[in-house]
Amino acid sequence: MTNSATASVREGGPADIDVIWALLRKKAEFDRWLGRLEATPQKLAEALTGPRPLLGVLLAEIDGTAVGFASYYFTYSTYLAKRCVWIDDLYVDEPARNRGVGRALLREMVTLAKREECGRIEWVTAAGNEKAIGFYERIGARVRTSTRLCRMDTYAMANL
Numbered sequence: 001m002t003n004s005a006t007a008s009v010r011e012g013g014p015a016d017i018d019v020i021w022a023l024l025r026k027k028a029e030f031d032r033w034l035g036r037l038e039a040t041p042q043k044l045a046e047a048l049t050g051p052r053p054l055l056g057v058l059l060a061e062i063d064g065t066a067v068g069f070a071s072y073y074f075t076y077s078t079y080l081a082k083r084c085v086w087i088d089d090l091y092v093d094e095p096a097r098n099r100g101v102g103r104a105l106l107r108e109m110v111t112l113a114k115r116e117e118c119g120r121i122e123w124v125t126a127a128g129n130e131k132a133i134g135f136y137e138r139i140g141a142r143v144r145t146s147t148r149l150c151r152m153d154t155y156a157m158a159n160l
Helices: 014-030 041-048 101-115 130-138 154-158
Strands: 008-012 058-063 065-077 082-092
Touching: 008 101, 014 041, 014 058, 014 065, 014 082, 014 101, 058 101, 065 101, 082 101
Parallel strands: none
Antiparallel strands: 008 058, 058 065, 065 082
16 A cells, blocks of 8 residues: 555455446546446446456545546566556546645556566556646656557457
């Protein structure tokens, strides 16, 4: 667990599903993707459990109230020949921003990556999210502009 002057970060689990769900919905609203959100609390709970969970979640709290989260899973890099961490979602409630919450979440993610002997941590951000990009650069992340994310949704997969 990581503590900052304003936030503590801990692993979330199935008991936290209502909190995780509420934060995910806020993230989807922020991203203007709420209408496309296919996740459900049940699906998330299933992904968090089992012998090989598909998903991990870090929860950031201030005074016992959840104010942010980072969802992640492990990938593998053939170039590094190591596991890596992929941050799928990173979100901090508007009133909690600029209070060290995002930094605390990413510090805990680094602790996790080191413990699991991962070669890197990766994530994407919206190209127009200048505040987030500036923050990521200030903490040492390289924001790559020379590559593009490619995605095939279920419609594209069905039609290939």
